[in-house]
Amino acid sequence: MTTVSDIENMIARVGIGDRNAFSLLYDATSAKLFGVCLRILNNRADAEEALQEVFVRIWQKSSSYSANGYSPMTWLITLARNLAIDKLRARKAPTTDIDDVPDLRDQGPTPEAAAIASSERAQIDTCLNELDDGHADAVRGAYLNGDSYQELADRFDVPINTMRTWLRRSLLKLKECLSK
Amino acid sequence: MSGSTDIDKDDFALAGEYALHLLDADERAAFDQRLLNEPALRAALREWDEDFATMADEFEPITPPEHLKAKIELEMFAANTPSHGVSAHFWSIRRFIASAVAVAALVMIGFYSYNLNRFSPTQVADMVTADETLFIHAGYQAGDDELHFIRHKGTTGEGRSLELWLFPAGESVAVSLGVIPEQERGVIPLAAEHAAAIKGGTLAISDEPLGGSPTGQATGPVLVVTPITDL
Numbered sequence: 001m002t003t004v005s006d007i008e009n010m011i012a013r014v015g016i017g018d019r020n021a022f023s024l025l026y027d028a029t030s031a032k033l034f035g036v037c038l039r040i041l042n043n044r045a046d047a048e049e050a051l052q053e054v055f056v057r058i059w060q061k062s063s064s065y066s067a068n069g070y071s072p073m074t075w076l077i078t079l080a081r082n083l084a085i086d087k088l089r090a091r092k093a094p095t096t097d098i099d100d101v102p103d104l105r106d107q108g109p110t111p112e113a114a115a116i117a118s119s120e121r122a123q124i125d126t127c128l129n130e131l132d133d134g135h136a137d138a139v140r141g142a143y144l145n146g147d148s149y150q151e152l153a154d155r156f157d158v159p160i161n162t163m164r165t166w167l168r169r170s171l172l173k174l175k176e177c178l179s180k
Numbered sequence: 181m182s183g184s185t186d187i188d189k190d191d192f193a194l195a196g197e198y199a200l201h202l203l204d205a206d207e208r209a210a211f212d213q214r215l216l217n218e219p220a221l222r223a224a225l226r227e228w229d230e231d232f233a234t235m236a237d238e239f240e241p242i243t244p245p246e247h248l249k250a251k252i253e254l255e256m257f258a259a260n261t262p263s264h265g266v267s268a269h270f271w272s273i274r275r276f277i278a279s280a281v282a283v284a285a286l287v288m289i290g291f292y293s294y295n296l297n298r299f300s301p302t303q304v305a306d307m308v309t310a311d312e313t314l315f316i317h318a319g320y321q322a323g324d325d326e327l328h329f330i331r332h333k334g335t336t337g338e339g340r341s342l343e344l345w346l347f348p349a350g351e352s353v354a355v356s357l358g359v360i361p362e363q364e365r366g367v368i369p370l371a372a373e374h375a376a377a378i379k380g381g382t383l384a385i386s387d388e389p390l391g392g393s394p395t396g397q398a399t400g401p402v403l404v405v406t407p408i409t410d411l
Contacts, residue, residue, distance in 0.1 A: 023253070026249055027249075030243075030244050032239065035241045036239045038242055039240070051244055051252075052248065056256055059256055069223075073236070074233040077239070078199075078229045082201060121237060124231060124234045124235060139200070142202055143235055144235060164197075167202070168193040168197065172189055172193055175192060175231075
């Protein structure tokens with residue numbers, strides 16, 4: 001079973017150019033990172049292209065990983081998510097191919113990881129629920145679907161500047177709650 | 181939480197917007213610039229990234245298609261510009277092997293002139309796997325529409341084929357040159373655009389199902405990647 005420190009080790013070894021470690025890291029994390037790309041891009045071909053770029057980026061950036069203070073999965077997921085959203089924004093017209101959503105599902109997180117995740121998850125859920133009506137959905141939509149301010153403004157039927165003011169206020173409130 | 185307490189609320193919110201990827205391209209680029217010089221901003225961003233990542237369990241893991249891994253490895257590791265120390269080491273081993281087989285190459289040139297009369301290669305590649313179980317020499321003569329090969333060592337696994345790939349100079353995407361025939365020596369026909377791309381290019385061999393990759397991209401392990409050298 002792959003633990004957090006296994007992933008950390010693999011990233012460190014990839015950082016010094018270990019191709020075998022790269023292969024192991026791919027095996028251990030590609031399903032999760034592909035899930036991120038697919039959720040954001042909602043298109044299989046685009047997600048495959050994004051995943052490819054994600055792993056090239058991992059290969060290039062892993063040598064600086066140990067200095068940045070991120071937990072390994074956060075670092076990988078953040079990298080994949082940002083890259084997928086870059087692609088999403090660059091895409092002219094959004095394409096959706098629901099039929100294309102694959103049915104190959106991987107096993108979930110390890111029980112240990114799941115336990116840690118669920119307590120942290122409960123905390124952010126609690127704090128999101130303290131936000132004004134709908135604002136939690138805006139934060140979730142931005143994080144999980146890569147929604148832009150324009151999309152959020154359309155959904156809430158408010159001007160984009162109003163949306164931004166709301167969201168910035170919500171972020172500060174969220175932070176205050178999470179820091180308790 | 182260390183390090184982020186000494187930035188103001190506006191920057192804290194801005195870091196959150198950046199983490200969610202809500203900033204437009206200009207704002208994002210400006211924030212990227214600031215990140216380089218402001219450790220407190222980096223710390224704030226890291227906090228947000230870690231906070232938001234607790235929602236990441238909603239990203240359902242989905243196994244990517246099997247061919248993608250080989251494709252990624254093939255495209256990455258064929259680059260001639262190693263960015264890591266170990267890669268440099270790897271290439272120095274490569275060079276050592278290359279010089280070791282230079283003698284073999286000379287013998288080969290003799291073979292060519294004896295056996296093929298008019299064949300006198302201008303580009304060669306000695307493809308030796310890391311474990312040295314496979315050694316295939318490829319030779320090309322400028323203007324030809326075929327690539328000569330000699331299988332010095334190694335056989336293909338039962339029900340498998342060895343597929344030859346070419347990365348044209350400066351390209352990160354490989355094109356298939358087809359399956360390497362099972363015999364000890366022979367030729368592989370080249371399309372005109374592939375023949376033109378041999379000089380300065382890089383060859384790679386992957387292990388594929390019988391008859392070659394069904395997808396047009398490498399699906400099996402990449403056994404060896406060798407830059408083509410001019411004679």
